[in-house]
Amino acid sequence: MKQDPRFPNLFILDHPLIQHKLSHMRESDTSTRTFRELLREITLLMGYEITRDLPLTTRTIETPLQKMEAPVIAGKKLAIVPILRAGVGMSDGLLELVPSARVGHIGVFRDPETHQPVEYLVRLPDLAERTFILCDPMVATGNSAVYAVDVLKKRGVSDAQIVFLALVAAPEGVEVFRNAHPNVKMYVASLDSHLNDHAYIVPGLGDAGDRIFGTK
Numbered sequence: 406m407k408q409d410p411r412f413p414n415l416f417i418l419d420h421p422l423i424q425h426k427l428s429h430m431r432e433s434d435t436s437t438r439t440f441r442e443l444l445r446e447i448t449l450l451m452g453y454e455i456t457r458d459l460p461l462t463t464r465t466i467e468t469p470l471q472k473m474e475a476p477v478i479a480g481k482k483l484a485i486v487p488i489l490r491a492g493v494g495m496s497d498g499l500l501e502l503v504p505s506a507r508v509g510h511i512g513v514f515r516d517p518e519t520h521q522p523v524e525y526l527v528r529l530p531d532l533a534e535r536t537f538i539l540c541d542p543m544v545a546t547g548n549s550a551v552y553a554v555d556v557l558k559k560r561g562v563s564d565a566q567i568v569f570l571a572l573v574a575a576p577e578g579v580e581v582f583r584n585a586h587p588n589v590k591m592y593v594a595s596l597d598s599h600l601n602d603h604a605y606i607v608p609g610l611g612d613a614g615d616r617i618f619g620t621k
């Protein structure tokens with residue numbers, strides 16, 4: 406896991422398999438089907454890394470030989486919260502890893518002119534004592550990511566209960582996120598070069614939603 410001195414709350418998952426799969430996803434001639442498969446695979450690998458610090462407790466179980474205090478994940482079930490619509494491409498992979506997780510949804514779209522997030526749906530599981538994994542493949546301006554964390558924090562979820570998972574981020578967006586939520590950890594596969602005039606990440610991978618769902 407790599408860090409950038411500019412962004413103390415950003416963690417770059419530089420595992421070779423993650424990096425290899427991301428490179429293939431970036432290629433413009435990768436098909437919708439392959440893009441989706443790679444997103445699922447990369448999310449499994451990233452999910453494995455970001456759940457490393459989940460608190461454990463023990464439960465008494467009985468093996469065929471004897472009783473033992475066996476480690477199990479503490480607290481309530483995880484909550485996975487994709488930011489619609491592209492985040493759904495990541496929540497599917499995370500659910501394979503943690504099948505008993507609860508799933509919330511936060512629907513925001515980016516106003517094409519102001520680039521500000523506009524909310525159209527929020528559905529969440531009960532909030533106390535859960536870890537929330539917010540996911541969205543692209544952190545471009547950072548506005549949707551900040552907004553989604555605001556949604557949780559306004560309802561009383563603490564910084565330490567939230568992690569943000571993305572594939573690719575732009576430094577501009579990470580800066581906005583850090584200023585708004587310096588104590589929320591963000592995990593990405595890549596910190597790219599910059600945003601272009603249309604708020605697309607460069608080099609990026611294009612429009613993640615369109616590439617996942619095969620739309621234009």
Ligand code: URA
Pocket residue numbers: 491543545604605606607609610611612613614
């Ligand atoms: N959203 C995307 O899907 N891609 C970008 O490059 C920026 C925002």
